[in-house]
């Protein structure tokens with residue numbers, strides 16, 4: 001007798017495991033199929049997907065360690081603390097990261113037990129001629145999991161994404177690495193090359209720069225951080241290149257990449273000139289592509305869009321009845337929190353509830369130092385859409401807490417509709433931007449105006465007062481700047 005579930009999720013990343021837990025909470029029999037052991041010492045399947053194993057969590061662990069090292073070397077002194085000959089043991093730093101990953105991935109297995117979600121280890125794929133008639137006359141999808149057929153009324157595809165490859169560069173995750181290898185170096189490379197000055201390039205470039213690598217980042221686009229508000233990108237460029245010494249070269253065209261005994265040679269063109277970057281390790285971080293490998297979409301006619309993503313509507317329905325898709329494998333930003341919200345939304349829609357995911361209020365965070373965070377529209381997007389707005393902008397140099405912390409780089413910028421005052425976007429570059437942005441997300445979710453924020457009591461002294469002052473500055477009545 002084949003195993004049978006109300007809801008079967010394919011993929012145990014943030015989109016998938018959250019969908020499975022929520023479905024179980026809503027009373028469904030739920031299962032989650034996951035194929036990857038990642039670095040599990042026993043070779044057992046690990047939950048948490050890219051995010052927990054080779055993405056968000058390990059990168060933030062290394063960012064924290066490397067930032068402390070950086071502070072000990074450069075920031076303690078202003079407080080009168082001398083820390084001479086500070087050393088870093090990369091193996092311990094990486095081991096700490098691995099322990100955090102192990103703890104969290106194990107935690108999800110525990111959450112599965114607690115919520116009675118069945119974990120089905122193995123690769124999942126749609127079996128041809130889905131939707132057979134079951135005993136009760138109910139339609140069900142047939143999914144092959146490691147050679148066994150499992151039946152499910154609803155299927156949620158949450159198979160995530162994988163690193164985009166560049167022709168002619170073969171990633172071995174020893175010398176030429178994608179995110180997985182770049183999170184596990186066992187020593188600081190003397191010369192680190194990075195292809196792509198996007199989120200991974202900047203975060204992992206920062207990690208290895210702080211602990212002593214010479215980092216050169218080669219970026220194809222002529223503009224730096226084109227997705228961010230231009231004022232934020234300009235400030236970030238100044239800090240990362242001039243203050244922190246990241247060597248970022250924009251507008252390059254990558255040519256031949258050769259791996260030799262001593263490292264890697266990257267030939268590239270910049271304008272009319274040809275250059276060669278010699279490095280000991282190379283990180284390739286040029287975006288990610290949806291992962292539908294071996295999913296058997298063709299077996300059941302599951303429609304993909306022109307970028308290979310599973311095509312879905314605003315509520316993550318695919319073209320097939322009772323087949324849903326969430327997370328990196330569908331349109332929208334490739335962010336863990338976006339995938340998790342979609343997972344919850346779909347489970348609730350299956351239960352007949354009003355699931356919702358507000359795509360207009362999905363925050364972005366880049367965990368460099370200073371951090372960069374935003375939600376809503378940039379000033380440039382508002383201008384090109386012809387929307388009239390008022391802007392308020394407050395530097396952290398005018399914030400008492402930031403001064404006390406000795407970290408005054410950056411600003412908060414708020415954009416509000418010129419007529420209604422409704423907040424349209426908030427952009428932060430500065431210490432703790434990742435936490436500060438939540439206030440703006442809540443404000444936008446509740447359709448707040450800048451005046452609403454201006455009238456809210458913010459604790460003193462806190463960095464959040466910069467948000468308060470930015471809101472006041474929309475009306476040109478800031479009190480401390």
Ligand code: FAD
Pocket residue numbers: 010011012013014015016017033034035036048049050051052054055056057059122123124125158159160161179200291293294295326327328329334335336337338339
């Ligand atoms: P994934 O996490 O990719 O999980 C999909 C899972 O499905 C995988 O475990 C895979 O093995 C499994 N799978 C695939 N196909 C099958 C199949 N057929 N059968 C069984 N199992 C299958 N996002 C943030 O929001 N914040 C961050 O700070 C952040 N940092 C990042 C840092 C790095 C270095 C990287 C690479 C990404 C980062 N991201 C971050 C992005 C985040 O990791 C992804 O958006 C998120 O993991 C997507 O979740 P998902 O569930 O859609 O897919």
Ligand code: NAI
Pocket residue numbers: 166195196197198199200201203218219220221252254285286287288333334335364365366367
């Ligand atoms: P990305 O899309 O952020 O950046 C890729 C960069 O590579 C772009 O600037 C692009 O112009 C450049 N590029 C593309 N092709 C190139 C080429 N041939 N030569 C040189 N440069 C080239 O992608 P990245 O950094 O790989 O990260 C993937 C995704 O993972 C992100 O888009 C994001 O969704 C997620 N992520 C999120 C994080 C966060 O939320 N803090 C952290 C890390 C990743």
